[in-house]
Amino acid sequence: MSLPRPVRAVVFDMDGLLVDSETLVFAALQVAAAGIDAELPFETFQRMVGLPQAASDLILVEHFGPAFSLEGFRDEVRERMHEALVAGACLKAGVVELLDHLHEIGLPCAIATSSSLESVGRTLGPSGLVPRFRALITRDVIIHGKPHPEPFLRAAEALGVDPADCLALEDSHNGVRAAHAAGMMTIMVPDLLHPTEEMQSLCVRIAADLHEVHDLLRAAAATG
Numbered sequence: 383m384s385l386p387r388p389v390r391a392v393v394f395d396m397d398g399l400l401v402d403s404e405t406l407v408f409a410a411l412q413v414a415a416a417g418i419d420a421e422l423p424f425e426t427f428q429r430m431v432g433l434p435q436a437a438s439d440l441i442l443v444e445h446f447g448p449a450f451s452l453e454g455f456r457d458e459v460r461e462r463m464h465e466a467l468v469a470g471a472c473l474k475a476g477v478v479e480l481l482d483h484l485h486e487i488g489l490p491c492a493i494a495t496s497s498s499l500e501s502v503g504r505t506l507g508p509s510g511l512v513p514r515f516r517a518l519i520t521r522d523v524i525i526h527g528k529p530h531p532e533p534f535l536r537a538a539e540a541l542g543v544d545p546a547d548c549l550a551l552e553d554s555h556n557g558v559r560a561a562h563a564a565g566m567m568t569i570m571v572p573d574l575l576h577p578t579e580e581m582q583s584l585c586v587r588i589a590a591d592l593h594e595v596h597d598l599l600r601a602a603a604a605t606g
Contacts, residue, residue, distance in 0.1 A: 384598075385587075391548045392599075393534055395495060395554065396497060399553045400474060401477075402474055410459045411459055414462065420446060431554045432496060432557045433528065434528070435496070439456075477592055479596055489599075491541075499520045517540035519533050528554075529557075531560050534563075546565050548564075548566045549599075552569070553570065559584065567586050568584060569589050571592060
């Protein structure tokens with residue numbers, strides 16, 4: 383299956399797409415929950431994936447109740463995440479090869495993430511990949527987070543490319559909704575969330591991994 387239009391730029395999510403950080407976040411949340419003699423089911427975490435922090439915080443307060451200390455819980459999660467990141471967050475399969483290909487064919491790329499710029503530095507900094515992105519659209523520079531299209535619209539603007547000519551790569555449902563609402567060709571590369579019928583309808587493709595995306599773009603370049 384080919385893409386509906388030529389791709390002039392690629393916009394990446396970060397957590398769960400470039401790095402296996404969603405797994406680390408869920409593990410950190412479970413440890414923090416155990417510290418307050420509670421549990422955080424995977425189904426609750428699924429609702430948080432791809433959302434801005436403020437929206438995720440509301441889900442935590444709803445789950446744990448009005449007496450819940452959000453600030454202390456968040457501090458514990460950050461500490462656990464710091465320990466995991468120092469140990470080295472694992473890049474997802476195909477990341478380097480895909481970025482190499484985009485550089486070779488001259489396609490600019492950006493990151494559009496619900497995480498902060500500081501988090502991007504902590505997560506991707508050790509890999510040396512941050513300079514390979516022309517723009518970093520983080521929660522620090524937007525008003526509306528995913529599933530609102532603003533992060534992807536800002537990324538397209540920063541790259542100087544019409545959103546319709548951008549390929550968006552996402553792993554979360556809210557990210558897919560945001561990219562599709564921005565008018566981008568969207569590919570979901572599932573991580574912790576399975577593609578639903580809604581995701582199938584919003585995406586031009588559901589890819590097994592970034593190697594598949596690489597193969598698709600390489601084939602498109604060869605025929606274009």
